[in-house]
Each structure stands twice: as C-alpha cells, then as structure tokens.
Amino acid sequence: MTSSSSPSQDTKRLAHAYPEGLRADALMEEDVAWSHEIDGERDGDQFDRSERAALRRVVGLSTELEDVTEVEYRQLRLERVVLVGVWTTGTAQDAENSLAELAALAETAGALVLDGVIQRRDKPDAATYIGSGKAAELRDIVLETGADTVICDGELSPGQLIQLEDVVKVKVIDRTALILDIFAQHAKSREGKAQVALAQMQYMLPRLRGWGQSLSRQMGGGRGGLATRGPGETKIETDRRRIREKMAKMRREIADMKTGREVKRQERRRNKVPSVAIAGYTNAGKSSLLNRLTGAGVLVENALFATLDPTVRRAETPGGRLYTLADTVGFVRHLPHHLVEAFRSTMEEVGDSDLILHVVDGSHPTPEEQLAAVREVIRDVGATGVPEIVVINKADAADPLVLQRLLRVEKRSIAVSARTGQGIAELLARIDDELPRPAVEVVALVPYTHGKLVARAHAEGEVLSEEHTAEGTLLKVRVHEELAADLAPYTPVSA
Numbered sequence: 367m368t369s370s371s372s373p374s375q376d377t378k379r380l381a382h383a384y385p386e387g388l389r390a391d392a393l394m395e396e397d398v399a400w401s402h403e404i405d406g407e408r409d410g411d412q413f414d415r416s417e418r419a420a421l422r423r424v425v426g427l428s429t430e431l432e433d434v435t436e437v438e439y440r441q442l443r444l445e446r447v448v449l450v451g452v453w454t455t456g457t458a459q460d461a462e463n464s465l466a467e468l469a470a471l472a473e474t475a476g477a478l479v480l481d482g483v484i485q486r487r488d489k490p491d492a493a494t495y496i497g498s499g500k501a502a503e504l505r506d507i508v509l510e511t512g513a514d515t516v517i518c519d520g521e522l523s524p525g526q527l528i529q530l531e532d533v534v535k536v537k538v539i540d541r542t543a544l545i546l547d548i549f550a551q552h553a554k555s556r557e558g559k560a561q562v563a564l565a566q567m568q569y570m571l572p573r574l575r576g577w578g579q580s581l582s583r584q585m586g587g588g589r590g591g592l593a594t595r596g597p598g599e600t601k602i603e604t605d606r607r608r609i610r611e612k613m614a615k616m617r618r619e620i621a622d623m624k625t626g627r628e629v630k631r632q633e634r635r636r637n638k639v640p641s642v643a644i645a646g647y648t649n650a651g652k653s654s655l656l657n658r659l660t661g662a663g664v665l666v667e668n669a670l671f672a673t674l675d676p677t678v679r680r681a682e683t684p685g686g687r688l689y690t691l692a693d694t695v696g697f698v699r700h701l702p703h704h705l706v707e708a709f710r711s712t713m714e715e716v717g718d719s720d721l722i723l724h725v726v727d728g729s730h731p732t733p734e735e736q737l738a739a740v741r742e743v744i745r746d747v748g749a750t751g752v753p754e755i756v757v758i759n760k761a762d763a764a765d766p767l768v769l770q771r772l773l774r775v776e777k778r779s780i781a782v783s784a785r786t787g788q789g790i791a792e793l794l795a796r797i798d799d800e801l802p803r804p805a806v807e808v809v810a811l812v813p814y815t816h817g818k819l820v821a822r823a824h825a826e827g828e829v830l831s832e833e834h835t836a837e838g839t840l841l842k843v844r845v846h847e848e849l850a851a852d853l854a855p856y857t858p859v860s861a
Contacts, residue, residue, distance in 0.1 A: 447472055448508055449482030451519035452490045463732055467699070468519045468541060470649075475548050480511040494530045495522055501533040508534050517544055521702065524573045542569060542702040549705065557623045564616040565705045567609050574602050574609075638826045638846045640689040640801045642681075643716040643752075645744065646725030647736035648696030651759040653677075654784035655725055656693045659794070678715070683798035684791075687828050692719065699739045706746055717749035721800050723793075725757045726772070728764035728781065733772060753800055754778065757793065762786050804828055804843075806850040811858050813838040819856075822849055 449468050453461035461484050469479045483496075483504065491497040495518055496504065508516065515537045516530070522540040531538045546566050553559045644652045660679040677693040692715040706713075716722060724740060726733050737756070744750065756779035758764070758772050769781050780796060782789030804827050812819050820839050823829060827845035834840075838856075845853065 445477045445515045446480055446511070446513045447477045447515045447517050448480055448504070448511060448513045449517050449519065450496060450504060451482070451484045452496060453484050453486050454489055460732075463735075464699070465519055468517065468544075471541070471544050471548065471698075472517055475544055475551065477515070477517075480513050481507060483507065490520060490526075493526065494533060495520070495526045496530075498533070501530055505534045508536055515539065517541070521700075527573065541700065545698065545702055545705065557620065560616055560620050560623070564613060564620065565702070567613050567616070569702070571606060571609050571613075574605055638804070638848075640687070640721070641692065641715075641719045642689055642721045642723060642797060642801070643692045643694055643719035644723045644725060645694050645716050645740060646696065646723075646757075646759075647727060647730075647740055648698050650696065650725045650727040650730075650736065651784050652693055652696065652725045655723070655757065655759060655782070656691055658784045658787065658790055660691055683801065684794055685798055685828065686824065687798065687801065688825055689720075689797075689801055692716075697740045697743045699735065701739075701743060706743060713743070713747040713749075716744060717747050717752065719749075719752055720802055721797065722749065722752050722754045723757050723797075724754050725759050727760055728758040728769055728772065729760040733758070733768065734775075737776075755780065755793075755796060755800065757782055759784055761788055804845045804849075806847055807842070807844050808850050808853050809840070809842050809858065810853040810856040811835070811838050811840050812853070812856050816856075819852060823853070 449465055449472065451461060451465045451468065465482055465484055469482070472479050483500075485496050485500055487497070494501045504516065507513075513536060516534055516539075518530075518538065518540045520540060521542045522530070522538075527538050527540065546562065546569060549562045550566065553562045644656055646652050656677065656679060660681045679691050679693075681689055681691045683689065694713065694715055722744070724737070726736050726740075730736060756772075756776040758769060758776075758779055758781045760783060761769060761781040762783040762785060764781075773779050773781060780789055780793055782793055784790075807830075810819075812823075816838075820841065823841055823843045823845060826849055827843045829841065829843050831842040832839060840858075841853075843853075
C-alpha cells in the first residue's frame with residue numbers, strides 16, 4: 367500500500383548506547399522519499415502510514431553509567447531526561463548533530479539522558495510542538511524509561527509547554543531554559559550572576575502560570591467602600607509586576623558594573639595596549655588556548671559553557687610588544703536572544719578588541735556550522751569590522767581532510783593544538799603581524815635619570831634597537847604620538 371501522508375509524519379527514534387562515532391541507523395539513512403505518484407511511476411520507496419509514523423531508534427545519546435556506585439551517587443542529583451527534536455530542514459545528519467548537542471547540553475546541566483526522538487515535520491506543531499499523536503507516544507516513552515523531564519530542541523511558546531506537559535505528565539523544558547540553567551550553574555562573578563538572572567526573568571515573564579480565581583486578590587470585600595469590591599490584582603499579575611521591577615533593578619546594576627569595566631578598557635586604550643579577544647563556539651578550547659599563550663591558569667573543563675566571566679590576561683609578542691588577551695563566553699547555535707542581550711556588555715570585549723582569535727573545534731563533525739553560529743553573534747554585538755584569525759584548535763584529534771578543507775576555505779586561518787602546543791609559535795607570530803603597530807619611529811638618547819621613559823617605550827611601543835652609552839640609553843623605537851612627543855626633547859641632533 368502506498369501513502370500520501372505529509373512529511374510531518376516522519377519520525378526518528380534515538381537509541382540507548384553510545385557508538386564510536388555518531389552515525390545514523392540504517393533506518394535514518396532512508397531519508398524518506400515523499401510518496402507521490404508521477405505519471406503512474408513510483409517516486410522512491412513507499413512506506414505504510416504506520417511504518418512512516420513510527421518513532422524509530424537511531425544510534426546514540428544515552429549517558430547511563432555502568433559503575434553502580436557512580437550511578438547511585440548521580441541518581442541523587444540528576445534529572446532523568448528524554449530529548450525531543452523536530453527535523454524541519456537540512457539532512458538527517460544535521461538533525462542528529464543538533465540532538466547530540468542537546469544531549470551534551472543536558473549532560474553539562476547535570477542530567478541523565480535516557481532516550482530521544484526526532485520527528486520529521488514541515489514545521490513544529492503549534493499546539494504541542496510534535497503533534498498530539500506523537501505527544502501520546504512520547505508519554506509512553508517517558509513511562510517506559512522512567513524519565514522525569516522532557517527537553518525539546520527548540521524554543522517553545524508558553525502554550526506549547528503547557529499543552530505538552532498536560533499530555534506527557536512530566537516537566538517539559540526547552541533548549542533556552544536548559545542553556546539558562548547551565549549559565550546559572552557556571553556564573554561566578556557578581557556581574558555574571560546578574561546577567562544570568564536578568565535573562566532568566568526575561569524568559570520566565572511570559573511563562574508564568576496561574577490557576578483561575580483562586581489566585582485573585584480582593585481589594586477590600588464588601589466593607590471597603592465604593593469601587594473596592596470584587597477581584598483585585600491576581601497573584602500572577604503581582605508576580606509579573608515584581609519580576610518587571612526586579613528586571614529594571616538588575617539592568618541598572620549591570621549598567622553600573624559595565625561602567626567599571628569600561629574604565630579599565632579606557633585605561634588600556636590610554637596606555638595604547640593592543641587587545642586580542644578569543645571568541646568561539648562553546649567547548650572549542652578557548653580557555654586552553656589562553657593558558658597556552660599566556661600561562662594564565664584559567665579553569666579548563668571538558669564541559670559546555672565552562673567559562674562565563676571574561677578573563678583578561680597580559681601577553682607579549684615574540685618581538686616583545688605587550689597586548690591583552692580576553693577569554694569570552696562561548697557561543698552556541700540558536701543562542702537564546704535573552705542571553706545575547708543580557709551578556710551584551712560582556713561581549714563588548716570582542717567589539718572593542720584590535721583582533722579576534724576565532725577558535726573552532728577542528729575535531730567537531732560540523733566545524734563550518736560552528737563558525738557560522740559564532741559569526742552571527744559577532745554580528746549581533748557589532749564587531750564585524752574587527753580583523754579575525756580563524757584558529758582551528760584540536761588539530762591533533764582532527765580528521766586531516768577536514769583540516770585541509772577548513773584551511774582552504776578560511777583564508778586567514780591556522781591549525782593549532784592547545785593541548786600539545788602544535789602551531790602555537792606560528793600563531794604568536796601571526797598575532798604579532800596582525801596587531802596594530804605604533805605609527806611614529808623615533809631615535810632618542812634618554813638620560814639614565816629618566817628610566818621611566820625607557821620603560822614606557824618597552825611597554826607601549828616597539829623597541830627596534832637599544833644601546834647603553836655613557837650619556838644614556840640610545841633607543842630606536844616605534845611609538846604612538848603621545849610618547850613620541852615625550853621623547854622628542856631627547857632626540858640627538860644628528861638624528
């Protein structure tokens with residue numbers, strides 16, 4: 367029997383065991399050819415409606431553990447989750463990669479991934495995200511696995527969350543709420559915590575739930591006088607008002623903290639210290655690269671969003687020029703707009719830099735998608751005019767063919783390994799070449815009594831030659847205009 371059901375019926379089911387690499391089950395390879403009769407000929411393989419609508423398993427997202435003691439420990443703190451994705455565009459591999467990333471996010475948040483489903487649809491269902499029939503099947507999967515949470519790979523409307531919860535009978539969260547939870551766990555500084563709290567409140571505001579008249583507030587009942595009888599402000603209205611007031615307060619606090627960071631940036635600019643920002647996809651190895659370049663000792667963890675608070679460290683080029691390196695928050699596909707707004711002040715480190723080191727994980731299945739996602743956020747924060755070097759990290763673990771492809775496509779790129787040190791010397795030389803150089807070349811004989819000027823020349827300029835003579839230190843330096851004016855009185859007449 368042939369079927370003419372719509373693409374929205376096709377679904378894919380994720381299995382329990384991790385394979386050596388993420389690859390589709392043979393059923394996913396079938397990338398269903400839609401059932402249309404053209405001039406009496408069959409257009410590809412045809413499936414019964416029940417076959418096409420089934421939730422089929424493909425290889426792997428389960429993070430269940432083998433060691434019993436570790437399982438017992440983790441069960442105390444982990445939520446047991448089932449993942450749900452809707453595949454609307456792209457290939458089957460794209461859909462799998464997206465759900466695999468969701469699994470990594472869930473594990474980072476402290477969840478135990480039990481199973482998952484991907485459904486092929488033209489667009490998500492307006493009511494329950496996956497349709498009422500599939501929601502009922504999802505409820506069966508939840509019961510079968512013993513899950514207590516469902517995570518959807520997308521941002522759901524308040525109505526979709528409520529209706530899907532009503533069907534599956536367990537807590538439902540979306541990708542945005544999951545990322546917000548990870549940010550809340552990892553924020554350490556006062557500013558980071560405030561930014562996460564603001565983003566959470568922006569997300570929560572339209573999703574508050576109330577239940578009927580039982581939550582209404584009376585203005586005084588029958589004895590309050592005219593215009594005071596009847597229901598007053600409801601509980602949910604009170605909550606919304608309080609959240610708005612708290613959001614306004616949080617924005618003021620973040621603005622005050624932004625001022626403090628801006629003062630530090632202005633001080634660096636006044637001293638003419640060039641700045642380099644490390645940006646990239648989450649878990650691409652930005653903090654490892656910062657440690658390799660500067661010995662900063664920043665936390666390095668194999669987890670998504672391990673770094674939230676920007677770290678600025680002092681570094682030196684092979685030629686002796688000082689510059690600053692800023693490690694920034696990692697980006698991810700479909701980064702919630704609440705977070706982009708809340709972290710805008712932090713991301714300004716990227717926009718104010720002289721050079722961006724765009725770090726990408728060379729061992730990732732789809733590094734090009736990572737590059738595109740990061741550049742989208744860079745555009746959002748207005749940093750498109752800053753020069754960029756694409757640093758393909760984890761070159762020691764990457765497929766050589768993928769490395770060659772990236773190096774060919776990305777003209778300003780370099781392959782490195784922050785773990786082994788491969789390519790780091792070449793990267794440092796590239797940074798030295800790319801950083802803006804002081805404009806004025808000066809020859810000055812600085813008396814030994816003015817050693818501070820010599821120190822400034824080393825810190826703020828580029829020393830081309832230095833010679834100690836009987837009269838003082840003979841410098842040939844390239845410096846900015848302000849320092850050139852301070853060195854002018856010591857310019858030898860012969861120069």
